[in-house]
Amino acid sequence: MTAAGEPVLSLQNVTKRYGRVTALDGVSFELPAGCIVALLGPNGAGKTTTFKCTLGITEFQGDITVAGKSVKRHGRSVRESTGYLPQSPAFLGDDTCAEVLRFLADLRHVPASRIDEHLDRVNLLEQRDVPSDQLSGGMRQRLALAAALLSDPPLLLLDEPTASLDSESRRQFHELLVQLRSEGKTIVLSTHFVEHMAELADRVIILQAGKVVLDRPVSELWSTAGRRFNVYLNGTAPRAFLDALRSVGISEENVTPGDPGFEAAIARALSETSGEEGER
Amino acid sequence: MNAVWTIAEKEVRDAVRSRWLLTYGAAFAVLALGLSYLGERNLGSLGFENFSRTTASLINLCLLLAPLIALSLGAGSIAGEKERGNLTYLLAQPLERWELLLGKFAGLFLSISIATIAGFGVAGLVIAFYATSLDVTTYLLLVGLVLSLVAAMTGLGMIASVVSTSRVQALGIALMVWFIAVLFFDLILIGLVSSASLEGRTLLFGVLLNPVEIVRVLAIINLEPDLEVLGPFGTYLLEEFGTGTATAILVSALAVWIVAPVAAATWLFNDRRF
Numbered sequence: 001m002t003a004a005g006e007p008v009l010s011l012q013n014v015t016k017r018y019g020r021v022t023a024l025d026g027v028s029f030e031l032p033a034g035c036i037v038a039l040l041g042p043n044g045a046g047k048t049t050t051f052k053c054t055l056g057i058t059e060f061q062g063d064i065t066v067a068g069k070s071v072k073r074h075g076r077s078v079r080e081s082t083g084y085l086p087q088s089p090a091f092l093g094d095d096t097c098a099e100v101l102r103f104l105a106d107l108r109h110v111p112a113s114r115i116d117e118h119l120d121r122v123n124l125l126e127q128r129d130v131p132s133d134q135l136s137g138g139m140r141q142r143l144a145l146a147a148a149l150l151s152d153p154p155l156l157l158l159d160e161p162t163a164s165l166d167s168e169s170r171r172q173f174h175e176l177l178v179q180l181r182s183e184g185k186t187i188v189l190s191t192h193f194v195e196h197m198a199e200l201a202d203r204v205i206i207l208q209a210g211k212v213v214l215d216r217p218v219s220e221l222w223s224t225a226g227r228r229f230n231v232y233l234n235g236t237a238p239r240a241f242l243d244a245l246r247s248v249g250i251s252e253e254n255v256t257p258g259d260p261g262f263e264a265a266i267a268r269a270l271s272e273t274s275g276e277e278g279e280r
Numbered sequence: 281m282n283a284v285w286t287i288a289e290k291e292v293r294d295a296v297r298s299r300w301l302l303t304y305g306a307a308f309a310v311l312a313l314g315l316s317y318l319g320e321r322n323l324g325s326l327g328f329e330n331f332s333r334t335t336a337s338l339i340n341l342c343l344l345l346a347p348l349i350a351l352s353l354g355a356g357s358i359a360g361e362k363e364r365g366n367l368t369y370l371l372a373q374p375l376e377r378w379e380l381l382l383g384k385f386a387g388l389f390l391s392i393s394i395a396t397i398a399g400f401g402v403a404g405l406v407i408a409f410y411a412t413s414l415d416v417t418t419y420l421l422l423v424g425l426v427l428s429l430v431a432a433m434t435g436l437g438m439i440a441s442v443v444s445t446s447r448v449q450a451l452g453i454a455l456m457v458w459f460i461a462v463l464f465f466d467l468i469l470i471g472l473v474s475s476a477s478l479e480g481r482t483l484l485f486g487v488l489l490n491p492v493e494i495v496r497v498l499a500i501i502n503l504e505p506d507l508e509v510l511g512p513f514g515t516y517l518l519e520e521f522g523t524g525t526a527t528a529i530l531v532s533a534l535a536v537w538i539v540a541p542v543a544a545a546t547w548l549f550n551d552r553r554f
Contacts, residue, residue, distance in 0.1 A: 055371070055372045057368060057371045076376060077374070079372060079374040079375075082372075084369070084372040086365070086368060086372075088365060090364050090365050090366055107283055107375055108373065108374055109282075151374075
């Protein structure tokens with residue numbers, strides 16, 4: 001547990017070099033309890049390296065503390081206080097969901113009797129005896145999230161958690177994250193999808209070539225960076241849907257997020273095209 | 281140490297589920313059974329002599345098979361996790377690197393031991409059925425020797441695993457070590473003895489460099505205490521040290537071979553923070 005006002009995660013001048021390549025270059029930031037932070041940046045920007053340093057998996061210069069404990073001096077304790085969700089959770093062998101959690105619960109000194117409770121939390125109780133390699137991508141991510149939450153850590157590091165999910169799985173996953181934020185968890189979400197930031201994050205930190213180039217609350221970012229959104233459609237939208245968007249005044253040029261009428265317009269366009277074939 | 285046991289337990293569970301343990305156990309049991317049966321039948325008269333000859337055949341089988349399986353599984357341990365993308369995930373759990381490595385070592389050792397003991401068990405039953413006298417202590421000592429070799433070779437395989445970037449690379453190194461330790465080293469020693477007429481001391485030093493040779497000589501001491509099978513080297517061992525001291529030297533060297541590779545693998549694994 002963190003003392004009142006103490007940051008859950010603090011990075012001070014963290015530098016990591018792989019040979020001659022500098023992966024992180026003097027990265028510093030502090031995160032309080034109960035927030036979702038989007039760690040944005042292109043591939044190779046240093047997002048995953050930031051996570052590895054935070055977990056004490058790799059050596060680095062500078063200081064990192066989690067819940068007041070130094071990663072360098074209390075690595076095991078820091079990992080106990082940190083839930084980690086890898087980009088592509090490849091669980092070990094063909095263990096069932098319950099076995100995966102039992103193994104990780106043993107490592108985290110969590111009683112096995114709480115496994116069902118954790119599966120239930122991510123809506124996987126029905127799949128408790130299903131081998132983890134037979135789960136869908138979304139279910140695997142939820143299982144990984146259950147694993148990350150086993151020891152009720154104050155900090156969650158999620159590495160591109162929804163990159164391979166369809167829109168419905170992503171929505172469910174985001175709902176879980178919002179709920180966790182309300183419980184006081186600090187969630188760092190590594191992503192290169194800007195829309196994740198828009199949907200979820202309270203704050204955005206942009207890394208480029210190992211340096212923090214922007215660190216601001218999302219609300220502040222919108223007010224200063226303009227109001228232009230990209231709307232990504234997964235698959236081919238029905239023509240009628242696009243026509244309906246245009247009919248309510250939404251086009252590539254004039255989409256205006258934040259406008260109270262925007263979501264209503266989208267909803268109206270969707271309702272007008274319900275029953276059409278195709279993905280949205 | 282809880283984390284070590286948790287990792288080891290998982291390793292044994294995976295081994296039991298996977299085909300390799302069953303395949304190795306079955307192959308070992310069939311070969312051991314065949315050796316035992318044919319050995320006893322062909323030699324006609326039964327007794328300790330037959331028992332020791334059959335056991336010697338079993339030892340030769342073990343000296344080929346056990347290092348191969350131990351080296352290749354050791355090689356696949358860490359490199360396999362790296363390749364599957366699981367290593368970072370495992371290291372993100374509240375455990376130290378040495379605990380992960382030691383847990384994997386313990387799990388693999390236990391798994392191979394289970395299969396080896398099962399094979400020896402089948403052979404032991406056949407020998408017990410045919411032999412008029414059965415020296416259980418000698419037999420168990422041989423099982424112990426083979427398991428010691430398994431431990432040493434698993435550790436060597438894990439060194440290959442830690443320094444390799446892929447499973448294939450680690451397996452390549454492991455197979456090379458197996459070839460040198462099991463086949464090539466023996467030929468070199470035989471060649472040097474016959475061509476350069478090595479002194480017993482030099483030959484002993486050479487034997488201590490290879491855990492397979494150590495186990496071979498210890499097995500012979502166990503089966504044929506007069507060491508006549510070892511020729512001039514046996515004579516040197518007996519005259520210079522006597523059976524007891526020679527055994528102590530070899531057992532000590534084997535202990536070093538059990539501890540040193542896994543310690544080296546742990547050190548390298550700690551040192552190579554990727």
